[in-house]
Amino acid sequence: xxxxxxxxxxxxxxxxxxxxxxxxxxxxxxxxxxxxxxxxxxxxxxxxxxxxxxxxxxxxxxxxxxxxxxxxxxxxxxxxxxxxxxxxxxxxxxxxxxxxxxxx
Amino acid sequence: xxxxxxxxxxxxxxxxxxxxxxxxxxxxxxxxxxxxxxxxxxxxxxxxxxxxxxxxxxxxxxxxxxxxxxxxxxxxxxxxxxxxxxxxxxxxxxxxxxxxxxxxxxxxxxxxxxxxxxxxxxxxxxxxxxxxxxxxxxxxxxxxxxxxxxxxxxxxxxxxxxxxxxxxxxxxxxxxxxxxx
Amino acid sequence: xxxxxxxxxxxxxxxxxxxxxxxxxxxxxxxxxxxxxxxxxxxxxxxxxxxxxxxxxxxxxxxxxxxxxxxxxxxxxxxxxxxxxxxxxxxxxxxxxxxxxxxxxxxxxxxxxxxxxxxx
Numbered sequence: 001x002x003x004x005x006x007x008x009x010x011x012x013x014x015x016x017x018x019x020x021x022x023x024x025x026x027x028x029x030x031x032x033x034x035x036x037x038x039x040x041x042x043x044x045x046x047x048x049x050x051x052x053x054x055x056x057x058x059x060x061x062x063x064x065x066x067x068x069x070x071x072x073x074x075x076x077x078x079x080x081x082x083x084x085x086x087x088x089x090x091x092x093x094x095x096x097x098x099x100x101x102x103x104x
Numbered sequence: 105x106x107x108x109x110x111x112x113x114x115x116x117x118x119x120x121x122x123x124x125x126x127x128x129x130x131x132x133x134x135x136x137x138x139x140x141x142x143x144x145x146x147x148x149x150x151x152x153x154x155x156x157x158x159x160x161x162x163x164x165x166x167x168x169x170x171x172x173x174x175x176x177x178x179x180x181x182x183x184x185x186x187x188x189x190x191x192x193x194x195x196x197x198x199x200x201x202x203x204x205x206x207x208x209x210x211x212x213x214x215x216x217x218x219x220x221x222x223x224x225x226x227x228x229x230x231x232x233x234x235x236x237x238x239x240x241x242x243x244x245x246x247x248x249x250x251x252x253x254x255x256x257x258x259x260x261x262x263x264x265x266x267x268x269x270x271x272x273x274x275x276x277x278x279x280x281x282x283x284x285x
Numbered sequence: 286x287x288x289x290x291x292x293x294x295x296x297x298x299x300x301x302x303x304x305x306x307x308x309x310x311x312x313x314x315x316x317x318x319x320x321x322x323x324x325x326x327x328x329x330x331x332x333x334x335x336x337x338x339x340x341x342x343x344x345x346x347x348x349x350x351x352x353x354x355x356x357x358x359x360x361x362x363x364x365x366x367x368x369x370x371x372x373x374x375x376x377x378x379x380x381x382x383x384x385x386x387x388x389x390x391x392x393x394x395x396x397x398x399x400x401x402x403x404x405x
Contacts, residue, residue: 003297014304194382210387
């Protein structure tokens with residue numbers, strides 16, 4: 001089970017740091033840093049720079065993303081920002097705008 | 105060892121109550137209660153005044169401050185308008201308390217926040233004045249956690265010795281009055 | 286927690302937030318929040334969790350630490366081992382012995398000290 005879950009309807013404005021998985025169904029504005037995975041669910045809206053081991057986006061993310069492992073934009077997901085990750089996938093029906101740096 | 109004294113139901117004491125040993129109050133006291141032992145205020149009991157003792161158990165109503173050198177326990181159904189202090193404080197579900205509540209060793213709330221509700225203000229009238237600062241707008245945090253604990257001011261609250269001291273005073277007074285007779 | 290999964294939020298033990306939390310649903314704080322917190326559901330500050338800021342919620346349970354004011358529609362329960370400093374407003378406030386507290390309780394009620402009979 002995920003350590004941190006931001007439920008639908010909840011809004012966080014500020015800096016979040018963590019060492020566990022972070023799942024976002026609600027809103028986050030600010031900055032998110034974790035050593036574990038980040039998942040943005042289909043209802044999730046994130047306007048923040050994100051650092052994590054991986055990022056999966058089914059909702060919307062606006063911000064620069066650095067992942068030590070991978071970034072996946074799921075069907076219906078939207079990611080706007082520059083990204084850094086060694087693996088990067090964009091599913092059919094997902095959208096992405098930004099620069100990609102895969103040399104980590 | 106002093107026995108438990110009892111102020112029974114239907115009894116009204118106007119004046120201060122002092123002594124050594126424990127005290128059970130089922131009636132009414134209009135004055136301060138200061139004993140060396142435990143205080144039990146029964147369901148039908150009421151005190152208008154400050155209460156101090158070792159362990160205070162409150163089931164009735166109090167308008168005044170409660171100081172326990174050991175504990176203050178406010179039980180279900182009790183109503184207290186006043187400040188509570190003791191090393192150990194319990195407020196049961198179903199008890200009503202209005203005032204400052206502080207366990208020993210904890211810093212007092214920031215000075216600016218005090219004042220609206222002093223013991224005096226509470227004793228002076230039945231209705232409770234709202235502090236003007238209580239607006240609906242969000243306020244800054246109650247305390248500055250990083251700040252040094254209590255301004256010396258707060259330390260005026262009597263530490264444990266006050267009870268023995270008072271009880272000695274009580275005996276002295278009694279003796280004196282007997283001598284005078 | 287019986288609520289729908291999407292509606293309830295948890296800040297895990299290693300999660301630290303500097304900022305503001307607001308919105309619907311319940312929130313369990315196992316980590317730390319520096320900033321104000323306002324939720325429509327119950328707020329639960331777990332053992333080891335901390336909130337430094339003002340709090341609004343439908344109900345509140347504190348087993349960790351709360352430094353700030355709480356304005357709660359329902360009951361507030363302070364558990365043994367909790368540390369609470371600030372003003373607490375709730376429909377009722379219970380405090381377990383063994384908590385470390387310095388709080389102002391603003392509970393509305395009338396005393397009946399058996400004085401001269403009042404006419405109604």
